[in-house]
Amino acid sequence: MLTDKQIDIIKKDLNQNGIRMPGLENDLLDHLLCSIEVYMSKGYSFEEAYRCALYDLHGESTIITIQQETIHLINEGRSRVKNLIYYGCLLSCLIAPFNLFTTGVNPGLILVCISLSIFFIYHSIFLHRKQNDLRRNLFLFTIITSLAVLSVFIFLFIEFEGKGLLGMLLWVSLILAIAIPFYLKAIKRSLSMNNTMIDFFSFALELTAIISLLWIPLALSIKLFRSNVAVVFFLDDLVLIAICAFSVSIMLKKAGELKLYLQKYL
Amino acid sequence: MYSKDLIRGTLTPIILKLLYPNRKMYGYEICQKVKELTNEDLLIKEGSLYPALHKLMDDGLINVEEVLIGNRPRRYYQLTAEGKLEAEHRTTELNRFLKTMQLFLEKATNSL
Numbered sequence: 001m002l003t004d005k006q007i008d009i010i011k012k013d014l015n016q017n018g019i020r021m022p023g024l025e026n027d028l029l030d031h032l033l034c035s036i037e038v039y040m041s042k043g044y045s046f047e048e049a050y051r052c053a054l055y056d057l058h059g060e061s062t063i064i065t066i067q068q069e070t071i072h073l074i075n076e077g078r079s080r081v082k083n084l085i086y087y088g089c090l091l092s093c094l095i096a097p098f099n100l101f102t103t104g105v106n107p108g109l110i111l112v113c114i115s116l117s118i119f120f121i122y123h124s125i126f127l128h129r130k131q132n133d134l135r136r137n138l139f140l141f142t143i144i145t146s147l148a149v150l151s152v153f154i155f156l157f158i159e160f161e162g163k164g165l166l167g168m169l170l171w172v173s174l175i176l177a178i179a180i181p182f183y184l185k186a187i188k189r190s191l192s193m194n195n196t197m198i199d200f201f202s203f204a205l206e207l208t209a210i211i212s213l214l215w216i217p218l219a220l221s222i223k224l225f226r227s228n229v230a231v232v233f234f235l236d237d238l239v240l241i242a243i244c245a246f247s248v249s250i251m252l253k254k255a256g257e258l259k260l261y262l263q264k265y266l
Numbered sequence: 267m268y269s270k271d272l273i274r275g276t277l278t279p280i281i282l283k284l285l286y287p288n289r290k291m292y293g294y295e296i297c298q299k300v301k302e303l304t305n306e307d308l309l310i311k312e313g314s315l316y317p318a319l320h321k322l323m324d325d326g327l328i329n330v331e332e333v334l335i336g337n338r339p340r341r342y343y344q345l346t347a348e349g350k351l352e353a354e355h356r357t358t359e360l361n362r363f364l365k366t367m368q369l370f371l372e373k374a375t376n377s378l
Contacts, residue, residue, distance in 0.1 A: 004337055023323075026332065026339045027293050027316050033338055034294040057312050070317040074324045 002033055006046055010036075017063045024070055032057060268308060277310065277318050279360045282345065282353035285328060290342040293319065319343060327352050 010032055011025075019025050032053050039049030057063065284296055291299070293315060300310050322328045327349035331342045345353060 001336055002338075007338055021320075023330065023341065024316060024320060027319070027341055028312075030292060030335075030338060030340045031294045031297075031312055031316075066313050066316055069313065070320045073317045073321040 002036065002046075006036075007033065010050070014063070019063065019067055021067050021070060024067055028057070028063070028066065270314075273308065273310065274314065276360065277314055278322065279353075279356040280308075280310070281315075281318060281322065281343075282327070282349065282356050285343060285345045285349070286353040286357075287345065287350055290331070290344045292340050292342050296343075322349070 007029070011029055014025055014028055014032075019028060032050070035053035035056055036046065036049040039052050040046065044052065054063070057066075280300060281296065284299060285291060293312070296319075297310050297312065297315060300308055319328070323330060323343070326346060328343045329346050331344065332339050333342065334340075
């Protein structure tokens, strides 16, 4: 059994070599450790065994090529159109609360609900399926799509007292259902690859985005119960901050990926 | 030893077959198992194995369970329900392909 100190040396080396993909780092670490143990059982010292294991792992090429190849393989089948739909629908979800401040039949609301449905169909079936928990996400998809359809029905065809309150609750549920798991996942991802300044800034921006989004339900409640408080402008700012922070964070991440590709080809 | 190109095309069916139906394996174990089963004729390089495993995971065909073995993390891979179907399909396809190649090689040799 290798000591904690020896494991730390290898872990540090992997990080210094730019292995930052969540999961891959632990895969390579365990692989190297198994290989080192086999060499050590043949009488090699730790240093010799580590050198041999490293050579077995990547031969003459660099260890970063394993990560580059992994990213390349994963991104191979993803089209730009899919990404465009995904982010477009996400944006629709973020601006959805604005519909609360309009009265009467609102074509914008219909558009947002349709976008939300597309977003959830896409997100649940195409993206979350890859997280191997289809049943849970289909359940989430069914609930949220039903909510979206129900809200369209209520807002377009039925007039009753407290319509605004119900509408607000529906939208708040939608935002919470989308934003919190989404950002928590993003933050978790950032924390697991917090080695560079780019990751640090991405993390900071995602944190700003989630704080802004979490503030929205509170601001909406203030608007509902204290209608004399002018929070609409404030809400605009919050949504804008969230969208900007999220967009910059994505750009920074893309810059990180670009750096990896440049390292490969230059 | 076989060429990298030949191995590349068969790597996914190999991984799926090894994990089929409910076997849990980690990366190093997969490499060693292939080596053992093929009398060291087929050596899967780690540089090909891990990208392939992550791609399969991204496609939802396998999932991973991370456990601590002593003082280190180990990632065990296992087929999902979809992965099991894919494993069956890929195995059948590979078998058919091998028969076709065999037939082709025999006929091509005889026709010369």
